[in-house]
Amino acid sequence: MTGDPPPRRGTPAALVRAARDRAGLxxxxxxxxxxxxxxxxxxxxxxxxxxxxxxxxxxxxxCGFILELVARPDDDVDRAQIRQQLAMTPDQRLxxxxxxxxxxxxxxxx
Numbered sequence: 493m494t495g496d497p498p499p500r501r502g503t504p505a506a507l508v509r510a511a512r513d514r515a516g517l518x519x520x521x522x523x524x525x526x527x528x529x530x531x532x533x534x535x536x537x538x539x540x541x542x543x544x545x546x547x548x549x550x551x552x553x554x555c556g557f558i559l560e561l562v563a564r565p566d567d568d569v570d571r572a573q574i575r576q577q578l579a580m581t582p583d584q585r586l587x588x589x590x591x592x593x594x595x596x597x598x599x600x601x602x
Contacts, residue, residue, distance in 0.1 A: 505539035508551050512537070515555035525554035 512522045512533070519533040526533075526547065535541035536551075543551065549559045577585065 503539060504542050504548060505537055507548070508533070508543065509537045511552055511555035511557055517555065522551065522554060526550045 512519070515522075517525070519537070520530040523530045523533045527550070528547070532541070533551075536543045536547075552559045577588070580588065
C-alpha cells in the first residue's frame, strides 16, 4: 500500500522484501513459489503482518537463501565495539587504552 513507511532494517518485513528483490521476483511470483497470495506477501513486506517462522523459511528457500537462527543470552556486550577493537593494530590498541586511562584518571581527580 502506498504511503506505508519502509520496513525497519532487521525486521521480518525488511528480510522478506530484500530476499525477494535479490531473487528478482515479483510479489506474485514469490507468492506462487511459497504457496500463498500476493496480498499476504504485500502485508509481510509492509509490516502490517508478520509471517510465521515456517512461512519465513519458505520465503527464504524460494529466494535461494538459508534461514539460520541463533539464540544467545542478552549480555549487554557491545559487539560492534569488540569488532572495532579487534580491527586495531597493537599500537592503535595501546593508544586507545592510554586515552581511556587518562580520561578515567581525570574523572577521579574531578
